Amino acid sequence: MRRAVPVAILLMTLSVFSFPTFLNGIVPPANAVSAGFSFSASGDIGSLTVSTSVNNLNRLQTVNPNFFLGLGGFSYDPSVTGGVWCGQFKSKFNNIQILPGDRDTGGHSSTFGETHSYERYVNGCSLDVGVPIVCGPVEGDCYGKEYYFDYPAVNPIARFIFAAPKIYNITGVCTLSPNCSSQTGQPCTDQYGCWQYNANDLHYNWIANAIDNARSKGIGWVIVATHKLCISSSDATCSMGIAFFNMLVQKKVDLIIQAHDNAYERSKQLALNPTTCPKMTTDGSGYAVYNSGCVVDAGTGNYTRGAGSVVVVQGAWIDDLYGVGNGASNTQNVAEAPYFAKLMGHNTAGNGLGFTKYTISAGSIDVQTYFSGTFSDKFSLTTGLTPVPSATWSPLVPQIGQIVTFTGTATGGVGPYSFTWDFGDGSGATGSTVSHSYSSANYFNVTLTATDSANRVGSNHSIIALGSWNSAVPCSPTQSTIEQVIGKVSIQRNATIPTSVGADYSGGGFKLAGNQPFGSSPNNWPFSKKSLQPPCFVNGISTFVELHNVALTVPPEVATYDCRTSYDQSNGAAMFPNGRNCDVVFSVGNVSATSCPSCYMHRIYAEIDGDWNASGTAPPIPPNPGQLIDVQGFVYWDADSLNFSTHNWSGWELHPFTAWRPVQSSVLPPTVAVNAPTPNPANTGTTVTVSFTVSSSATITGVTVNWGDGTTSDSLSGTARSDTHIYGSTGSAKAQTFTVTVTASNSAGPGSGTTSETVNDRPPVTTVSSVSPNPALVSQTVTMTFSATDPDGAISSFSVNWGDGTTPDSLPGTATSDTHAYHSGGNFTITVTATDNSGSTGSGTISETVSAPLAPTVNISSVTPNPANTGAIVTATFTVSSTLPVTSIAVNWGDGTTPDSLAATATSDTHVYASTGNSKSQIFTITISATNSAGTGSAST
Incomplete structure (x- = not known):
């Protein structure tokens, strides 16, 4: 692989916050959403005094970054040491955090152009990030090598994980070239201070666990930064290691930020799947091979969180851009171009030098480049249209039969959300907060499905472990025996001691260091025996076991030869909060095997680790020999202790030893x-x-x-x-x-x-008893009676709709009647609706006829005498019928005289006819009229 110029450095800037200092390596949990922040990134800095660097630094001042992280390739000039270089940088931007490139750690030939004391960079660009960091499995100081931090310190929304795959001589133990060379084909081993990040090795697993831990804490964004690359359409091979890169993509890390190539390369969104992309691969020369099935988003500028990973290579700081795409260094890099959505190098129009700015909030990462040329790129990662659910539960490590409270939240989509749970054991529930208990020790895949208000659906899968007796161990134990753990292959460790017969590694049932021939003693165990969070599985093999019906073979002893005052590097290296702590050592054995030399094949060494004691997660010391107990712990092979009788002439251990209990019946709960x-x-x-x-x-x-x-x-x-x-x-x-x-x-x-x-809920039953009068007249008061019963509650209210378009009457649940007056005639349906305490309703109806009022009816009973002579008194009698009060009665005797006005209650009237005109006799028409508010009615005779 061509490397004519220094390899890349990545710079990161974040806005300033003030937070509590790091305390004992404990990172505050993510309980609520915090405000957003920004960081900037670039690479290949080199000299800080040349004009291109000055221009880039000035541009950064304009953007006003407050925090930087450099990922290797700092000085390139042996005369400008780490302390000098950091001083120059901090004269422009005071706070800078670092990770290394090959040129910063020494071990190359004298003509390579590098400084040779990375610790000077560590000291000169000292840690000042303002948030706690958590160390990887690093001997000595982890800062600048392998660590992570969550940002902000309180309620973080992003985790930044920094790894150093294939950075030669990162620990400074190698001094002789070419054995420390970073060139292809040279060794990368612990001997030369180089970490390979091979599948399931110590560093690989630490990064994987850091990613999973961030997800379990509800931290929204996970960003992994490395110096070395995998996919490249410029110059690089997959020098970070294809297994490590596949793990990051499989876990859908949101951003993979890198340098190494002197170019800008932004990938499409990548993800693995069982059919078209079970894993990404490399060719025989170490170059990544393009597979379109691994692309899940074409990279038009808007990516969705949770769909896959986006790789951003930003090594375009120094004035020595590489070619990209068709101008790449190798045909293999040309073939990788379809992995990328945007490329910028010396062969692209508008190329320039500079950096990239990332603005992060709980719902998005918005990215914008700042280069000296006209080339510009802009893209975003957002929570998207599909809801992204997240599940938490308490207690984190539940016991069998214990009630577990599950809580679901979601981002993205359009709230509010509804939640459906599948607990992985055939049962489920609905709601944002639900409870469940498990009846067996196992791993259960808990599926939380969120549906937003637009009926878009998203799911989240989490693993919950049942069976650990220690709440600090989120693993489910594999029930085994001592003989199954250590195996039945024995070896005599000391030819002069007949009883020195112990278990050989090759026969063990939990060979986490891989298969080894007889007599081997591997020293590459995939986790530290002092780790507070060992992995539950390695290469599909359970690491956590449970042994029944055992007893201590010797009393427990405090190992005063192994006392310390600070945590192991695998646990952050902070000072113990409770002072000095020691390991407690003992062995457990099968009580039925007491005769040596075979007795050591039925025993296993165990330790309660001092780090566990300091953290408050250690179990109590188990009882002296004689009491049967059941135990739990992690299987470990200690290559330094197999030649001691106190270690049972074997490297096998339960370390860390996590819990014990008095022996239990073989009967399990139902x-x-x-x-x-x-x-x-x-x-x-x-x-x-x-x-x-x-x-x-x-x-x-x-x-x-x-x-x-x-x-x-x-x-x-x-x-x-x-x-x-x-x-x-x-x-x-x-x-x-x-x-x-x-x-x-x-x-x-x-x-x-x-x-x-x-x-x-069952609805109430409503009965309308009566309405009166019926029929009724317009404006007449109508009274209706009703009742209602609720079979499973109480009546809360009534509503009466009189059917004439007026606003329904609202009545309390105790009402039994209502009144109304109609303003027009017609046939009306009256509806009474009862509402119960659950909101259910039931109705009843009745009909009412309403008539308009009529004028009075007059009936003339008699006129006497008839005929009559002039001068005689004539009497007319009559009756008046009226539904409304009669207001007046008038009698017109038909002879032209003024009609008589009578009282409304009158029933008769008299009159004297005076003349028949020019006739001997004359017939007169008598008209009697009665009036009420509806009008006048009359009758004549």
Whole structure:
């Protein structure tokens, strides 16, 4: 691989905050969303006094960054040492944090152009990030080599993880070229201070666990920074290692920020999948091979968080750009160009020198380049249109049968969200906060599905481990025996000691260092025995075991020869909060094997580590020989201790030893599987039946069913396999989902299973008794009576709709009648609606006829005498019928005289005719009129 100029340095800038200082390596949890911040990145700095660097630094001043992180390739000039270079840089920008490139660590030939004391950079560009850092498995100071920090310190929204794959002589132990050379084909081993990050080695696993830990804490963004590359359309091979790169992509790290190439390269979004991209590969020369099946987003400028990883290579600081794309150094790099959405090098139009700015908030990372030329790139990562759920639970390491509270949150999409849970054991629940218990020791895949208000769906998968007796160990143990752990292949360690027969590594059941021939003693165990968080699996092999019916072979002893005052480097190297701590050492053995020389094949050495004691996570010291106990711990091979009888003539250990308990019965609590209830859903008042099965190696002593509605649990016999229940209420909701928990007990304790039942509220029954008068007249007061009953609650209110378009009357739940006056005639349907305490409604109706009022009706009973003579008194009698009050009566006698005005109650009138005109006789028409508010009615005779 061509490297005509210095390799890259990456710079990172973040806005200034003030936070508490680092305390004992403990990082505050992510409990709430914090404000956003920004950082900038670039690479290949070299001399800080040349004009290009001065221009870039001035441009950075304009952008006003407050924090920088350099990832290697600082001075390139042996005469400008780390302290001098850092002083020059800090004269422009005071705070700079670092990771190395090859040219900073020494070990190359004298003509390579490098400085030779990386510690001068570590001291000159001292740590001043303002947040705690957590160390990788590094001997000595981890700063500047392998570490991570969460930002901000309180409620962080991003984790920055810094790795140093294939950086030769990072620890400074190698002094002779070419064995320290970084050229292809030269060794990268611990002997030369080089970390390969091979699959499942110590450093690889630390990075993987740091990523998983960030996700489990709800930290939204994970950014991994390295110096070396994998994909490149400029000059590089996959020098960081294809297994390490695949792990980052498999875990969907949001950003992989790198340098090494003197160019700008922004990838499309990459992800692995079982069909088209199970893993990314390299060719025989170490170059990444393009596979279109690994591309999940074409890189138009808007990526979605959680879909995959984006690689950004920014080595375009120094004035020596490489070619990119068709102008790349090698045909293999040309073939990798389709992995990238944007490329800039010496062969692209508008190229320039500078850096990239990243602005991070809880919902997005917005990125903008700042180069001296016209080339510009801009892109974003956002939570996207699809909701991204996140699950947490408490306790983090639950016990079998213990109630676990699960809490779901989501970002992205459009809130509010609804949540559905699959607990991985065949049961589930709905809601943002739910509870569940597990009945067996195992790993369970908990799936949280979030649906947003636009019905878009996103899922999250988390692993919960059951079975650890120590709440600091989130692993599920593999139940085993001493003989299965250490194996049956023996070896005599000392020819002069007949009893020095111990277990050989080759026969062990947990060969985490890989297969080895007989007599081997591997020293490349994939985790530190002092680690507070060992991995649960290595290469698919469980690391955490549980052994039953063992006893200590010698009393426990405080190992005063192994005392210390600070944590191991694998745990951050901070000072112990409780002063000096020592390991506690002992062996556990199979009590049935007491005769040597074979007895050592039935024993295993164990240690309660001093780091665990300091952190408060150590178990109590187990009892002296004689008491049977069950134990848990992590399997370890100590290559330095196999030639000691106190170590059972073997390297096998339980270290760290995590927990013990008095020996338990072989009987396990029952396993309960609960079927879906019937009917489901059901109405209140309906009999609900749930059936279940119980598996147990011992007699079931009793079964209880908690129906989840606050009523007393049903207590059933041990043979019961079903139960019934009637739900009385849904509370203040029209429907409610209840969790039904069935618990069976045997001599080992209880075991539970759950299901859910949806219950619907029954509506109230409304009866309209009467309405009167009916029919009624316009403006007449109408009274209606009614009643309502609720079968599963109480009536909260009534609404009366009189059917004439007027606003319905709202009445309290105690009302039994209502009144109304109609303003027009017609036939009307009156509706009474009752609402109960759950919001359910029920209605009743009745009809009402309303008539318009009529004028009075007049009936003339008689006129006497008839005929009559002039001068005689004539009497007219009559009756008036009226639905409204009569206001007046008038009688017109038909002879031209003024009509008589009578009282409204009159029933007769008299008159004297004076003349018949020029006739002997004359017939007169008598008209009697009555008036009310509706008008006038009359009759004539």
